[in-house]
Amino acid sequence: MRVETLLNKFSIKGINYNPNSGGKGLLSAEEQLALVGLCWHKSPVGWLVLFVEGLRDTKALKQLHIETRKEALGLMKSWRGVYPEKALTALCATAIAEVTQQSGQICPECNGSAIVVDKHRNRCKCQCCKSGRITWTQETRFAYFTQVLPVTYSRFKHYKEVLNQLVAWLIENRAVVVMVMEEQVESERGNSSEVI
Ligand SMILES: [Zn+2]
Numbered sequence: 170m171r172v173e174t175l176l177n178k179f180s181i182k183g184i185n186y187n188p189n190s191g192g193k194g195l196l197s198a199e200e201q202l203a204l205v206g207l208c209w210h211k212s213p214v215g216w217l218v219l220f221v222e223g224l225r226d227t228k229a230l231k232q233l234h235i236e237t238r239k240e241a242l243g244l245m246k247s248w249r250g251v252y253p254e255k256a257l258t259a260l261c262a263t264a265i266a267e268v269t270q271q272s273g274q275i276c277p278e279c280n281g282s283a284i285v286v287d288k289h290r291n292r293c294k295c296q297c298c299k300s301g302r303i304t305w306t307q308e309t310r311f312a313y314f315t316q317v318l319p320v321t322y323s324r325f326k327h328y329k330e331v332l333n334q335l336v337a338w339l340i341e342n343r344a345v346v347v348m349v350m351e352e353q354v355e356s357e358r359g360n361s362s363e364v365i
Contacts, residue, residue: 172223175350179205183226198229206353215346218339222269230265237261240338244331259317260328264335266313268343273302274309 181202185195198216199209209216214236220229241260245252266274275281276298283301284292295301303309310332311325320328 170351170354172219172347175347175354176219176223178354179207179350181205181207181220181224183220183224184228184232207349211349212342212345214339215342215344218265218268218343219346221265222343233265234261237265237335237339241331241335244334248331253318255318256328259314260332260335262317263310263314264332264339267305267310267336268339270302271305273299273304274313276301276303 179202181198182196183198185197186201188194188196196204198220202209202216214233217229217233217236220226221233238257238261241257241264245257276283276295278297279285279295279301281301283295283298285295287293297303307329310329311322314320314325314328314332
């Protein structure tokens, strides 16, 4: 099931939202999840990933950056030599971009439509992407990383090991939360069939 569908099924709106337009209180992510029998503490990072991926939640993105940076800092403890602060930002931004857009970034040439118009006004297939997405490869990861820290490719290859670990860590957290939601959907299905 798609993440958007899953979040929709539980009416989850993101980090915090106003339950009714006239009301004062904002429901926190934790409260929203508790209402539908889900638990924030299973994996706060996993929830943040899903909020960014499925809801384009900018507050969640900010918080996800903070959490990922902590993890990156831990991983960099075994790094030999010097690295600038900006390297952490580049690592986090690249890892988060990949995990929250696993099918690839939206193509900037066709804006994700996979169709472009040529100089004769003919519609043709976009030559830049695959179905509107720029898939993740060593090249596109490098390109993303160097938007923040413009280093050489050979230098990037050193950072790449930490980047892989960060991506794996985010994916693991995401998987925990997706599993929890799917289990909940399954058990609700089970309950409703018992009633019938
Ligand atoms: Zn394209």
